[in-house]
Amino acid sequence: MSVGVLIVAHYRLGEEMLQALRLIVPDGPPMAAVGIAPNQAVDDMHTAIASGLDEVDRGQGVLVLTDMFGGTPSNMALSFLGERRLEVVTGLNLPMLIKLATLQEDMPLEKLAPFIEGYGQRNISVASALLPDRGGKAG
Amino acid sequence: MSEVEGRFVVASELGLHARPAGEFVRIASGVDGDVEISRGGEWMNGKSVLSILSLAASQGTEVHIRVSGPDAEAVLTALAALVERPHDPA
Numbered sequence: 001m002s003v004g005v006l007i008v009a010h011y012r013l014g015e016e017m018l019q020a021l022r023l024i025v026p027d028g029p030p031m032a033a034v035g036i037a038p039n040q041a042v043d044d045m046h047t048a049i050a051s052g053l054d055e056v057d058r059g060q061g062v063l064v065l066t067d068m069f070g071g072t073p074s075n076m077a078l079s080f081l082g083e084r085r086l087e088v089v090t091g092l093n094l095p096m097l098i099k100l101a102t103l104q105e106d107m108p109l110e111k112l113a114p115f116i117e118g119y120g121q122r123n124i125s126v127a128s129a130l131l132p133d134r135g136g137k138a139g
Numbered sequence: 140m141s142e143v144e145g146r147f148v149v150a151s152e153l154g155l156h157a158r159p160a161g162e163f164v165r166i167a168s169g170v171d172g173d174v175e176i177s178r179g180g181e182w183m184n185g186k187s188v189l190s191i192l193s194l195a196a197s198q199g200t201e202v203h204i205r206v207s208g209p210d211a212e213a214v215l216t217a218l219a220a221l222v223e224r225p226h227d228p229a
Contacts, residue, residue, distance in 0.1 A: 024161035024188060098188050102164065123189060131195055 003109045004056030005100055007033040007092060008049055008077045009067040014092075021097045028101030032056050036073040045076045053084055061085035061109035063100075063116065065092040087113035095123035142172075143215045144205035147222040154197035159221055160188045166217050172208020174218070179203065185218075 007014030014033030021028065034052040036045055053062050062084065066074040069090035077088045087109055089096075099119050107115060149155050155163070167174035167185040174185030178200055183190040185204065196202055202222060206215045 024157045025164075026161075027165070095189050102186075102188065130193060 001029050001100065001103055002058055002060040002106055003112055004053070004058055004060070004062040005029070005031040005065065006049075006052045006056050006062050007031065007065045008036065008052070008073040009033070009065075009092065010071065010073060011035055011037060013067055014065075017092065017094060017097060020094060021101055025098060025101040030056065031097070031100070034073075036076065042076075045072070046079070049076055049080065053080065053086065057084075061087070063109060063112055064088045065096065065116075066090045067092055085109065089113055089117050089120075091120060093120050093123065096120040141209070141211045142205060142207040143211045144203065145215060145219060146201050146203050147219045149196050149198055149200045149202060150223045150225045151227065152198050152225075153227070154200070155191060155194065155202070155222065157188070157192060158227055159224075160191040162221055163191055163218060164188050166214060166221065167206075170206060170208040170210055170214045172206065172211060174206050174214065175204070177203045 007017060009017075012035050014035060018031060018033050032052050032055050034048045056062055064077045064086050066077055066088060067090070068074060074088065074090050080086055081088070096116050096119055100116060151159065164186055175182040176185045176191060176194065177183060178194050178196055183194060185191065194202065204215060204218050204222070206218070208214070
């Protein structure tokens with residue numbers, strides 16, 4: 001995958017998500033995470049995100065995944081729109097990361113962002129509905 | 140191009156959870172052909188972690204695996220060993 005992936009989220013949420021990802025997919029493409037702490041100066045946040053973008057950008061843009069629309073990590077990431085080639089997708093979950101880490105097709109950023117948004121949404125489930133004794137598809 | 144298949148019982152008390160599912164995909168991705176897995180219903184893509192997890196294959200579940208490709212036999216043997224492994228490696 002030639003598009004870079006950067007997580008921007010509260011505290012160590014992004015780092016921990018990457019750690020869980022590496023347990024399941026140890027040999028996936030490099031991704032990075034930036035943690036945002038309360039009371040952190042805006043300039044510090046901006047610098048940390050810029051550094052993260054530089055780290056993962058391989059010339060094809062960066063997909064930024066944030067934990068929640070409207071949160072500071074998301075708002076700070078959005079401040080780079082127009083300045084850098086990036087898309088921000090909010091509401092990160094582990095299935096999205098696994099999909100990105102195992103993606104065979106090399107999608108451009110503009111196609112990858114809506115694809116992964118839909119993928120993340122489809123992988124939120126009432127789990128009992130998937131179980132075979134409840135008539136779910138696993139049966 | 141050969142195709143082989145077999146039925147195997149999930150041995151781990153944690154079931155076919157995320158880590159072995161990741162291992163399954165790494166083995167399956169090495170074959171130049173298709174790998175599919177089912178538990179009697181829909182066939183799932185054996186090269187997708189989330190598809191394997193959606194089987195919700197707990198301990199004692201019988202899964203059906205079919206592999207096509209030049210190394211199908213060896214890949215099926217490796218996948219069977221993973222499914223029938225009682226514990227995850229440390």
